[in-house]
């Protein structure tokens with residue numbers, strides 16, 4: 001592989017520009033990383049010895065050429081009593097046959113390595129991907145999500161590159177060096193010694209050069225990250241940039257990033273070329289020295305002409321892989337870095353773990369919710385919830401209200417077990433959430449987020465996410481029960497309408513309707529609703545309210561209410577203030593009690609009038 005392709009791949013690898021690490025695995029040594037990496041992908045080493053044996057056999061084909069040259073020269077061309085053409089022909093035919101066999105072996109080696117690499121890395125991707133789903137939303141939050149995606153894609157790709165190409169080169173090169181050495185020693189131990197003496201300066205050079213090259217490519221990756229950051233920000237923020245007329249500033253930033261990337265890439269390429277040229281020069285110098293020493297040996301009858309010719313071929317076979325060592329080490333370095341990042345994900349303990357088979361399976365039916373002395377603090381942060389003790393009776397409609405940042409969403413995340421409390425317990429029907437099997441928990445509790453995620457499929461398929469085994473008729477019935485038929489008939493293709501990426505071809509209100517329908521189809525016993533804040537047109541608003549009526553009827557529901565009209569309609573209002581529950585009761589009791597709720601409601605009422 002050329003240095004250019006490697007550089008291009010390096011760029012691609014860091015296309016995410018991510019630098020943060022999850023877990024502590026970035027401290028792992030190279031050996032520990034390789035060991036853990038191979039443990040996680042056992043397919044990589046399964047049957048490796050067969051591949052190694054085949055690689056050695058395949059290399060014999062290459063070594064055969066110098067051997068045949070020597071035999072043909074010494075016993076054919078220079079045969080006593082004149083050139084023996086028959087002998088040369090036989091030797092060549094034999095060699096051709098052997099080369100076909102060894103070529104086949106080479107093919108098998110490549111196929112075996114590709115298969116092992118792909119299976120091993122598929123296992124690694126799966127393990128990492130599954131584990132990401134076990135990590136709580138907290139670990140996956142905000143900027144880390146992008147880097148998590150990179151770890152199951154780009155980082156695994158760097159490993160794949162090494163295992164497939166670097167791995168093959170490493171195997172073939174080692175076998176080539178080994179077999180060439182044996183034959184060189186067989187022909188002339190003195191010349192073999194000369195070749196090994198010549199290797200020493202190159203090895204020293206490679207060891208010195210390698211870290212420099214690594215740093216240079218590292219710098220390119222940083223620049224690529226900056227460049228992508230600048231470009232993506234300018235695209236995502238295009239509207240704001242245009243609105244404030246700051247195109248110039250954005251362009252300057254991108255121009256600067258492109259220039260920095262260009263300079264870093266050229267620097268790295270020049271270092272690569274120096275490494276490559278040094279390797280070539282080493283090959284040439286070694287051949288020259290061998291030629292001089294060999295001629296002296298041949299003149300003293302310590303070597304035949306055929307042996308000297310064969311030796312020159314062998315020197316080439318020997319120096320070629322040594323020259324490639326820099327490249328192989330680069331591949332290895334990249335792969336180890338990739339492995340480290342993937343292992344970082346896999347070895348991050350899941351903070352919300354599924355009790356699995358041993359977990360409690362709760363029977364269906366109305367749900368009672370209890371919070372017992374619950375406190376919560378985000379890692380490294382202060383308490384955002386404390387002393388939360390609360391009982392919610394079955395089939396009540398609860399509205400949680402509070403100022404922004406008071407802890408409402410945190411409360412909802414604890415109730416749906418997206419996170420576990422730092423202190424205290426959350427119970428449903430008297431059972432600690434931590435003891436309930438995920439399968440049972442997810443059937444009984446459903447959260448309707450502010451912006452439910454929509455997949456690039458039809459409306460029907462998006463709603464089916466609520467209950468994957470649901471028939472089309474169930475979905476149609478659900479829509480009718482929620483009063484959504486008039487809306488559907490207004491859409492170009494009804495339930496078959498495609499929603500576009502992330503539901504971009506639907507309005508914000510329509511996306512909420514899909515989220516509601518999805519939850520209705522799931523038919524949970526406890527609903528946790530994060531009320532959307534986005535304003536929608538009055539007709540859609542009425543539709544949403546009606547659908548929500550249908551969704552919450554007969555279930556226990558907890559809504560994080562941003563509109564106090566929701567609180568007015570609820571059976572119970574829970575008022576959260578600075579992480580504590582300060583009032584619980586129906587709207588009519590709280591609204592005149594003179595507390596936080598009274599103030600909130602008064603200012604909301606003024607806003608409504610305005």
Ligand SMILES: Nc1ncnc2c1ncn2[C@@H]1O[C@H](COP(=O)(O)OP(=O)(O)OP(=O)(O)O)[C@@H](O)[C@H]1O
Nearest residue numbers: 141378381384402403404405406407408409410411
């Ligand atoms: N992932 C997080 N990491 C650290 N702190 C967080 C995180 N999420 C929320 N917080 C903090 O926890 C506190 C409570 O946040 P929460 O989102 O529960 O409030 P909220 O009442 O739902 O607010 P809003 O009405 O604005 O959605 C806030 O001070 C917030 O800054």
